[in-house]
Amino acid sequence: MEALNPSLETRESELVQKAGAGCREAFYQLVQPCERVLFASAMAILNNEADAEEAAQEAVLKAFTNISRFRGECKFSTWIIQICINEARTKINKARKYLYESIDEPENGEDGDYFPRDFADWREIPSEALQRKELREALQRAMASLPEKYREVLILRDIQHLSIEETAQVLGIGTGNVKTRLLRARLQMRDALAPGIDGNWSLGRQEYAKVRAW
Amino acid sequence: MRVIEISCLEVWKEISNFIDNDVEPELRARMEAHFKVCAHCTAILDGAHNVVKLVTDGVEYKMPDGFSRRLYDKIKDK
Numbered sequence: 697m698e699a700l701n702p703s704l705e706t707r708e709s710e711l712v713q714k715a716g717a718g719c720r721e722a723f724y725q726l727v728q729p730c731e732r733v734l735f736a737s738a739m740a741i742l743n744n745e746a747d748a749e750e751a752a753q754e755a756v757l758k759a760f761t762n763i764s765r766f767r768g769e770c771k772f773s774t775w776i777i778q779i780c781i782n783e784a785r786t787k788i789n790k791a792r793k794y795l796y797e798s799i800d801e802p803e804n805g806e807d808g809d810y811f812p813r814d815f816a817d818w819r820e821i822p823s824e825a826l827q828r829k830e831l832r833e834a835l836q837r838a839m840a841s842l843p844e845k846y847r848e849v850l851i852l853r854d855i856q857h858l859s860i861e862e863t864a865q866v867l868g869i870g871t872g873n874v875k876t877r878l879l880r881a882r883l884q885m886r887d888a889l890a891p892g893i894d895g896n897w898s899l900g901r902q903e904y905a906k907v908r909a910w
Numbered sequence: 911m912r913v914i915e916i917s918c919l920e921v922w923k924e925i926s927n928f929i930d931n932d933v934e935p936e937l938r939a940r941m942e943a944h945f946k947v948c949a950h951c952t953a954i955l956d957g958a959h960n961v962v963k964l965v966t967d968g969v970e971y972k973m974p975d976g977f978s979r980r981l982y983d984k985i986k987d988k
Binding site: 720723724727728731732735736739745746749752753756757760761809811831832835836839850851854855860875878879882883885886889890 | 919922923925926927929930932953954957958960961962964965966968969970971973974977978980981982984985986988
């Protein structure tokens, strides 16, 4: 677990104490830096803005009610993201009981080996590529198409930059599973995106001529 | 020093850890040697690298307008 630097740790601990005594302002000061990651974590699971906002709000209120249970063994942000993820999972499981996915999945519970769909070459991202609407849309589509368990790891690691250990803790899984899911997520995203961009990077390279248009 | 060969399958399993600089030096050397001679695995590596870059730079979960205010109000009214 990544440690806070001593001054931040003291500050966080003071705010937690005040929040525990019922100070809402102190609690909001703790929550405010986590707003974005709370929303993104809930979005990873629910894929719907309104539901994600509701889950984040419910998580924050639950955290306030239970602040006395926060012992400072991890960062406040890790603790509250964990609550938010549980809240989002409860919400989605209510909506789709048949798709229930246990968070007590065993460490080696991932599927078999990964095989790339193809070997389309993708050496460089054109600097202007991200400005293009079609790439941004393809990126969003590829994210949305990932299985939930891969999407949440990708968001926590590559967008919110949590460490492997923090990601494992908030998701309630082992670090080995985090790494496996991250591998799957990144490679499935590559499968979805590599043969695209504008399709012309394979020109002149017969061996990588298999290109799918978006 | 002779670097012991590694299969494509083993490389794919570790490619994400390779990107995160989370492989032992010995394995890293074997993978680097493999990338020098295997165009397919190099294509997978470049693609996975680009995914990380694109996701990091290009995916944004923008909070809905008024999110912070509504959250603050919820806390205040609790």
